[in-house]
Amino acid sequence: MLSKGTPMRLMVRCTTLVVSLFFCAGPGLAFAAEPGDALSIKLPVEKYQLKNGLTVLLLEDHTVPMISYHTWYKVGSRDEKEGITGSAHMLEHMMFQGAKKYGGKDFHRLMQENGIEWNAFTTYDYTGFYMNLPSDKIDLVMDVEVDRMSSLAIDEKNLTSEREVVKEERRWRVDNNPTGLLFELTMSTVFRKSPYHWPVIGWMKDIAKYDPKTLRHFYETYYVPNNAVLVIAGDFDTGKIKKQIESVYGVLPFREVPPRVNAAEPPQTVQYNAKLRKDVQSTSFNVAYQGVPEGHEDMYALDLAATALGVGSSSRLNRRLVYQKEIATGASAMNFGMQNAGLFGVSVTMKPGLPMNDALDIVYNEVYKLRQKPLSEEELKKARTIKMKSFVDGLRTIDAKAQALAATEIITGSYENLLRDLPKYEKVTAADVQRVANKYLNQTQRSIVVLEPRGGQP
Amino acid sequence: MRTLLLSSLSLSLILGAGCASKKTSPSAKTVKSSSGGMMDWFRGSGFRVRPYRIVTLKNGMKVFFIQDDSLPRLSLQGLMKTGLRDEPTDLAGINSMTAAVLDQGTTKRDAMKLAGDFNALGTEFAAGPGLDGTFLSASSLSTDADALLELYAEVLMNPAFTQKEVDRTKSQTVAALRRKVDNPSGYATDLYELYLYGAHPYGRDTLGSLATVNKIRRADVIRHYLANYRPNNFTLAVVGRFDANFERKVAAVFEPWGGREIKKQTADVPANPEQLSLRFVSKKGLQQTQLRLGRIGVTRDNPDYLALLVASEAFGGGFSSRLMQKVRDDLGLTYSISSSVDARQAAGSFNISTFTRNEAVGKALDEILKLYKEFAANGITEEELKSAKAQLIGQYPRGIETADGTATGLVLLDFYGRPLSDLADFPKNVAKLSLKDVNAAISRHFTQGSLKVLVFGDEKAIGTQLKAMSPETIRL
Structure with missing residues (x-):
């Protein structure tokens, strides 16, 4: 983890994982890394880090002429506090509202007309953005992702509209959905001190009062290369894409990220x-x-x-x-x-x-x-x-x-x-x-x- | 549950969705679009549909073999060509019940023994009764392929249909029907389909109704099985890591299964209403209102099918579609809004689906209807056409990335009597659609008749917002 400290090192590790699963009963069960077995799975992953701390995982796979491009940040609802619950999720929404080079409507239009699927999600521990693209659109996607990693625009106008969207999302997922209500109540009952207590989407009273300043602080704190993992899988040439990643992402500065609060819950002693x-x-x-x-x-x-x-x-x-x-x-x-x-x-x-x-x-x-x-x-x-x-x-x-x-x-x-x-x-x-x-x-x-x-x- | 087959019937849903906004912000002019090269990319990639083999057994059962050695798994995907539309009206739910009881015991194993044996392979026998057909599938690690085949064939060919299991399934079905109202989104769709199709089977719930399910007897289930669950009414796809020896085993296992002449039912699909009509179903306490709008659409073999897919992509296919841009992004009235084309054996439907806060129902409906009116009257723009086509072609490989995806596509094309080459030709056929083609299709299918609108919300919270539309109101 590179979220604290300043490990400005270049680490390269290339591993081809070959897994073999044997399903014999009893203690004779074996697990081997021998290719060619009936149950072998190959995942030839290359992992390394840029000098600015961005972790990169590459999985070259030419099954289809597509690339799956994932940019995940180590920030989730656990990094919030009471009063601003749901901020990580709200920021995920704002990441589609435009940055310096690609405005919000430009973003959606460009993705669409280039045959790209795009979306994102937020969890308790991390926020993930993904695109599934025709492999010849990699230049565009990299440019778009670097743009919003480095220069997101968060303005009151967009936030006002998107706040209503998120309220509707909350009603749909939780307030008007018995299953969602029960899960939310379960998490808040089991976790009383931990930040896992509040829902990823946030309490409605907090959603109603998000402001650009809070979200901008969240963005500037956590959306930095040394707090991100970039995973690219699919139809590309590893050597070529590594040069491209270095050229496009390498210019972004490392920025210190505050240590995460331990989200562990004290042991429970009564029902x-x-x-x-x-x-x-x-x-x-x-x-x-x-x-x-x-x-x-x-x-x-x-x-x-x-x-x-x-x-x-x-x-x-x-x-x-x-x-x-x-x-x-x-x-x-x-x-x-x-x-x-x-x-x-x-x-x-x-x-x-x-x-x-x-x-x-x-x-x-x-x-x-x-x-x-x-x-x-x-x-x-x-x-x-x-x-x-x-x-x-x-x-x-x-x-x-x-x-x-x-x-x-x-x-x-x-x-x-x-x-x-x-x-x-x-x-x-x-x-x-x-x-x-x-x-x-x-x-x-x-x-x-x-x-x-x-x-x-x- | 009822949309399972439908979802798979549309190549657009296999391939993904999305579309471009008609309007663009001023700064958009500075961003270069590169959508023109989608077919160049696709042709240049050398990507092809996986090879497959078709074998027809003596009893009429068709088997697709699709090899894929990339993972140590094997799946058996079957499609019984009987669905909701083939049920007698007074026994609505009989097909769903037959599918559900299939794996509740065979002549060799009781229900729990079967469940345990499937689970021991890391799988379940999955039955998905739909409107036109019923998916029956299971999968395992490839080393367990023989055991999987034995179990799967046993369930299909030798179900016991004991009184105890029929009764148990009836009781579960009644409970499921009663609980449906607790899921506002799914329940609104059920209410909408009933409103759209009326007495036609497509208007019914796949599970049937409380009245009909209680009438179904064991003998009805056995009769439905014997009349419909036959090899000459069934297509199987064998997918994954297997060898020629396994192909022979598949043939040997299913050959004893006896065929029979299959009788199909037909029913008239209602016409679209002349004027917009609205049904309001009110339930106390709902925190949000569900909206469904739509009209009777096309059969799967309609020559305008692909053009309508492109049109729907532009209108409500994704984040940059007209519906999403206006209703969600500009006005903040919803979290999700989309349109879809469901093509079926009998006439399918064109649908718009969303939800909004109770106090904004009138505004949301007004905005959607304005957008629809413009779309139906004037079609889409050249820019939207290019964008919608790019999305459909660009995401196409993902739909058949897995061998299972390829199998689903082939089995369904076969079911609907379409050439199997449609799967490989999809990008080419989409690419050649012109603006004139798409807008002519919109004109043919959207200018006559009007929409039906279903609103599911709390009357007290919505107040008089719908009054001007003179709704037919039903209170739960």
Whole structure:
């Protein structure tokens, strides 16, 4: 990570990762980097840094005459504070409103008439901008991205209109969307001190009062080359594009970035409860626990615990709640890792008209069983296969590969962890799953968050 | 759920969307456009549709084989050529239910055993019942290909349809129908399609209705399966890392499946109204209002299909489209607004979809209708044409970047009776459309009749904003 200090060094590392996945049962499971295996995956990535600290990842791939161009910044909602929540997201919107060379409408028009797809997203930990372009448009795209990295225009007029757009986005994603409401309440219940407490899109009261000065400060602080990761995947010549990157981005100055506040949440010692009543047909609830940050040594075992519990129609929760008891329309579990914290959560949606008590007891019981008894080898193998199949499915396009590389680089500090994760799943034992269940999934560590019909449950 | 097949039917949606603004800011003149070379880039790239092989089994089942060794996976993508439109009206939802019960037990394995066996391969059996057809698919790592094929074929050819599983699926379907109103965006689209198509099957929910689902019996499901889920009504794409031996296995597994004559239903599609008509569905407490506008459109084999795709791209395809520039960027009335062309076996639809704050519903509708009126009367400009074509051609390779994307494109072209060469020729066919072609198509399809508008919001919050349009009001 180059966000603090002044490591003005030029680092070049070229790695071709070849992964081979073997799905033998038991301790004989192997993970090898031997090309030519039946399950090999190649990702010939070159990583280096410019003198100004810009991290560059290149993946040359000529499958289609397209390039996927990702510019991700290490800034997200966790870098905000109460009163200006959602600023990182608002700034993401303003990045499409024009810079010194390319004005807002010029930007959209140029992208469109050059056959380029463009968009962006903001998360708790980072903000990503991406373009998918015909490979002969690389000069234009690089020029546009450098322009808005270095000279964004933030004026009151554009902000006034875009503020309304973001309010509408919030209503659509959260205020008028029961699923969004429940997730927002869950995060704010589990995370009380951490900046992961507030939603990425921000509270409505804060959205209403964004001002250009605050956003400009955010931009000038975080949108600097040494706080960015540039991932380019697709149809280009590596030697040629490196020269181009040096020439176009190399002129941008390094600027000190303040150290990030650690977003970790203090350990939870009592159960939290939260309830929301809305005009909905059925009760939904989440049982959530503080998990671990992405890449933490216990992440792999927690991932497999969540998979066994609630991923797939044969998972423990689906089997009991949806299939056997027929009281829920859906039941799932996830282990969600952010940079400094994580969330292990179970979600259940009841059939309309049914109370949640029985379902909650079953969730408690299944979590208790995870703590008391190791998974069977068959169940463990199934969970591993689901994770690995999902990994392979996530690498089907150059855009997906670029996204995976960028996210891993930003969150863990090295894109190579993308493929290093796989053998770690293979090494997880049933005893490991039981151990992490006992460590993280206890009654005093959980939050029960409920969304129920306005009139209450039957 | 109901739009799953529709979404895949349109090449524009496979390929992405977007379009240019009619207006440009003064400073735009200083920025050089380079859209003219899109076809040069495409031709120069040497990019081609992946090679494929078609085999037709003795029972009439067509199989596409598309090899892709880039990742260690294999997928089986099937399309049963039966959809919502083939259901009897009094048994609406029967196709969705049949598709849903398929993997709830076979003659060899019960529902949970099947679920566990699919999950052990890292996959689920996915059934996507749509308006015209039903996607049935599953995928695995390539080392599990044999096991996947066995499970997939078993589900298709030997479903048990036990009373217990039919009842369970009915109960789940009823719950899903009752919960639909909790998703304002999806529910508004359902309400809009019902308003647009009326009694035609396309107006119905893919799941059916509470009244019809409760009437469906096990015998109806079995009858629907036997009459429609036959190999001569089915196309399979085998995609990914496999060898010639696996091709032989596919043929051997499916050959015993017996064919049968398939009967198709037809129904008249309603005409567009002479005057703009508006239905307002009110639900208390909604924090935002959903708007859907549209009209009956074209069948997939209409010769104007591509011209209409280009037109819609310019009007509401992306960030620089007329709708987005005016309604979102200039006026801040929404987060998202788009237009789309859904072409189907029977007449499809042209749609505009957005949402806005409750107090701005009248203004948003006025602005959209003004833009639509201008578009329908005068078409698009030369600048917009170039831009829309550039977007469609520029994003085309992404639509078929994966072997699965290629398979979807081929299977659907085959389903709609289009030449398979349309997939490879898409950029060429788009490039040759002139402004005259596109505006003539707009004139042919948008000057007669008017739009239907569906508004889903809270009457109390919206107040009198819609009064001038004399809406038909329904209160939930």
